[in-house]
Every structure is written in structure tokens, then in C-alpha cells.
Amino acid sequence: MPTGYRKATDLPQVIPVFPLDGALLLPGGQLPLNIFEPRYLNMIDDAMASDRVIGMVQTREGGDRLRPHLAPVGCLGKITAFAETGDGRYMITLTGVCRFTVGDELPVQTPYRQVRANYAPYDGDLRPQDGETLADRQPFLTALKHYLDHRGLEIDWESAQAAPPDALINSLAMALPFEAAEKQVLLEAASLTERRDVLITLLEFDAAGGDDDDRPRLQ
Structure with a gap:
């Protein structure tokens, strides 16, 4: 570190x-x-x-x-x-x-x-994450693309696809404008895979245009 x-x-x-x-x-x-x-x-x-x-x-x-x-x-x-x-x-x-x-x-x-x-x-x-990887990052990248399209935002996709999974997921978890309770769930996620799954849920909800009453309930 x-x-x-x-x-x-x-x-x-x-x-x-x-x-x-x-x-x-x-x-x-x-x-x-x-x-x-x-x-x-x-x-x-x-x-x-x-x-x-x-x-x-x-x-x-x-x-x-x-x-x-x-x-x-x-x-x-x-x-x-x-x-x-x-x-x-x-x-x-x-x-x-x-x-x-x-x-x-x-x-x-x-x-x-x-x-x-x-x-x-x-x-x-x-401890170093010793190269923790995600078996399939495509579902995450797809959810991220739908979110960015919905928000009218763009990122460097070549860099996103090449970035280490922990750097990409953690930087997005910190930067994107989620609710405080959602940020807390992202913080407490036990593993990178769990944090990735929470992010996919949040990204897909936003891209679908859901309102606050229908926000996913995260445990």
C-alpha cells in the first residue's frame, strides 16, 4: 500500500x-x-x-x-x-x-x-489484491454503458476495458452519485465481486429510469 x-x-x-x-x-x-x-x-x-x-x-x-x-x-x-x-x-x-x-x-x-x-x-x-479478477466483466460494462447513455455521458471505453477490475469498480463506486445508503452498501461489500454486483444493480436501476419509490433494496 x-x-x-x-x-x-x-x-x-x-x-x-x-x-x-x-x-x-x-x-x-x-x-x-x-x-x-x-x-x-x-x-x-x-x-x-x-x-x-x-x-x-x-x-x-x-x-x-x-x-x-x-x-x-x-x-x-x-x-x-x-x-x-x-x-x-x-x-x-x-x-x-x-x-x-x-x-x-x-x-x-x-x-x-x-x-x-x-x-x-x-x-x-x-494486503495486495494479488490480481483479483472478475471472470466476466461484460455484464458490468454493459450496465455501465446503459447508465452512461441514459445520463448522456461518455468515458474512454478502451481505458475502461483495460483497467484493473478493482481500480475501475472502486473508482466508479466512489464517483457516481448514488444515495448515501447505497454508498454505505458499496463500502461494506465483502469482496470486489460483491461490490461489482451491487454496482450493476444500481446502474441498471438508474438506466431504467426508476424513481425513488422503486429504488432497489440493498442488504
């Missing part, structure tokens, strides 16, 4: 978290963020002064506006690019390291939240 971590025990067990619905970070993926809220500027300052990692996590129902309940699974990211704008914002890029289950939230004095992270269920994220 480019982030330098080799095993789960190398990772910090207590991490700051950035709750942000609709933002999906996957291991190996890169997520650009525009940081402007004071408590999260503080969080980035502290992260840059230590190990440069934060946990990206979505929220779920419950809690209050300032402290909503956190989704059960997030992804640890390492700050691999940092710039400060003239008006005091931070432009950062997070590179995904490893998913984690959200443990106890700590009573802290910092303005941002901190939790205990359990990486054990996802320690495979730290």
Missing part, C-alpha cells in the same frame, strides 16, 4: 472521524475534500501534526444535528496532499487505507469526534 501500513496493528486504534454523508472512501481510492468548518480545520491541523490519518464515516438515523449517530463502518484515510487557500480553507486528498467498524466514541475535549476503530474484519484491505 502506498500509505505504508502493512498490518492492522500498525494502525491507530483511536481516530478522529469526519462524518460526511454521500462521501465514499475505499481502500486505495483517493478522495479530494474542501475543509472549511472550524472544528474540521482543527482536526486536520492535529492530524497533520501526528500520523495524518482521519476516518471517513457516514451517519445514520438518530442523534442530533451536531452529533448524529455514526454508520457502523467507515474507512481510514491518510492525508496524501494538502494545500491552504487564501481564505483559510484546506484542500486535501485522502488516500484510503483500511475499512473499520466504529467502536466506542470517546469523551474528548476536541471539537471533533473520536472513536475506537476495529480493523480486524477488514485487515485484507492492507
Whole structure:
């Protein structure tokens, strides 16, 4: 991994978290963020002064506006690019390291939240995928083409067909505008094949012009 971590025990067990619905970070993926809220500027300052990692996590129902309940699974990211704008914002890029289950939230004095992270269920994220391939990528590419045609979008098909399966599937999972709950299912997918299958379902639904009441129920 480019982030330098080799095993789960190398990772910090207590991490700051950035709750942000609709933002999906996957291991190996890169997520650009525009940081402007004071408590999260503080969080980035502290992260840059230590190990440069934060946990990206979505929220779920419950809690209050300032402290909503956190989704059960997030992804640890390492700050691999940092710039400060003239008006005091931070432009950062997070590179995904490893998913984690959200443990106890700590009573802290910092303005941002901190939790205990359990990486054990996802320690495979730290190992090379040793060329994981999909036996037949054509159903996925067909669903993607129908989606892009429906949206009036284009991509470089030669590059898409030649891209490693994990890079193609994970980059699309992160970039496409799915609902927050759908992003969470993509995050928690146990394998690349499972994530591919979820993506096919979402792409086919969108291409068919379904409305919100008919959205597929993903488990």
C-alpha cells in the first residue's frame, strides 16, 4: 500500500472521524475534500501534526444535528496532499487505507469526534489484491454503458476495458452519485465481486429510469 501500513496493528486504534454523508472512501481510492468548518480545520491541523490519518464515516438515523449517530463502518484515510487557500480553507486528498467498524466514541475535549476503530474484519484491505479478477466483466460494462447513455455521458471505453477490475469498480463506486445508503452498501461489500454486483444493480436501476419509490433494496 502506498500509505505504508502493512498490518492492522500498525494502525491507530483511536481516530478522529469526519462524518460526511454521500462521501465514499475505499481502500486505495483517493478522495479530494474542501475543509472549511472550524472544528474540521482543527482536526486536520492535529492530524497533520501526528500520523495524518482521519476516518471517513457516514451517519445514520438518530442523534442530533451536531452529533448524529455514526454508520457502523467507515474507512481510514491518510492525508496524501494538502494545500491552504487564501481564505483559510484546506484542500486535501485522502488516500484510503483500511475499512473499520466504529467502536466506542470517546469523551474528548476536541471539537471533533473520536472513536475506537476495529480493523480486524477488514485487515485484507492492507494486503495486495494479488490480481483479483472478475471472470466476466461484460455484464458490468454493459450496465455501465446503459447508465452512461441514459445520463448522456461518455468515458474512454478502451481505458475502461483495460483497467484493473478493482481500480475501475472502486473508482466508479466512489464517483457516481448514488444515495448515501447505497454508498454505505458499496463500502461494506465483502469482496470486489460483491461490490461489482451491487454496482450493476444500481446502474441498471438508474438506466431504467426508476424513481425513488422503486429504488432497489440493498442488504
